[in-house]
Amino acid sequence: MDLVHLRPEARDLALLSVSERLAGAPANRWIGYTRANQAVALLEQLLEREPGRIRPRNLLIVGPTNNGKTAIAQHFLRGHLQHPSEKGEHEVVPVLLVQMPPAPTVSRVYAAILTGLGVPEGLHPRSPSREGGVLSLMRQVECRMLIIDELHNMLAATLPRQRELLNLLRYLGNELHIPLVCFGTRDAYLAVRTDDQLENRFEPFLLPIWEDGPEFGRLLASFEAVLPLRERSDLGLPAMRAMILQRSEGTIGEVAALLAAALETALLGGQERIDIAAVERASYQPPTVRRRTVERQLR
Ligand SMILES: Nc1ncnc2c1ncn2[C@@H]1O[C@H](COP(=O)(O)OP(=O)(O)O)[C@@H](O)[C@H]1O
Ligand SMILES: [Mg+2]
Structure with missing residues (x-):
């Protein structure tokens, strides 16, 4: 069977029965679209150049x-995993990824860092020695970049708390001389902007909603190459592209969810490709519809 439209690793899957393919976990594979590749390249550059500088650049x-923000962070992290030091004396954590806690305080951020470094909660140092403990531990593991995901959670804190958290970020960067990389929604940007000194050192990198065009076509073609279907769907062609963009409302996560639903519709209908009808009939609700449904039920 000619399966050249699929990535090699998807070909075996495409040969399975319909029920096996439906049961198979959705291929959560990294797709390196242009913007994501640029973000990863920028992260590599920061990791290469910034540690040790007096005022490292942040992102x-x-x-x-x-x-796709968390996906980028995790993809980058996979290239810089924790490993034993050359002489095997200690662990090296070149890149530490933590999440801004949902109800953040300075304490909880420190706790997240310690947990991220593998320190069991029972062994977390108590304040006031805590700051020093965290800093010396981060130096010990030779951490060269701190990534904070879900930075927008900061907005759940009161304004004075937000100020403390921003001070903490500034403090960590200054003390450790490592770049900070934060991921978040527009709210995260607004929060960082309230601190002039930090704002100057945080270079924003935008990951906008998808627009129709050849780049979106290439993204869809990449998704198609990992869908377990035996025929080409040509998801990147203009009419299909427009339909997928319109139904998904343009985020990569929704595109992935819509395609997973369309895959199911196609397979259950005995088809080996996703056509426009399968996208239209897929049991999938766009985010605005889901939101409206919930709001109606709350009334
Ligand atoms: N680079 C990528 N390649 C393939 N799928 C992706 C990629 N980025 C995101 N996705 C899909 O979109 C979903 C949401 O992405 P995520 O990174 O969690 O978004 P965010 O952190 O911006 O809320 C993921 O679960 C995955 O299905
Ligand atoms: Mg995320």
């Missing part, structure tokens, strides 16, 4: 929810 990757 703030901003985009709507479900638009």
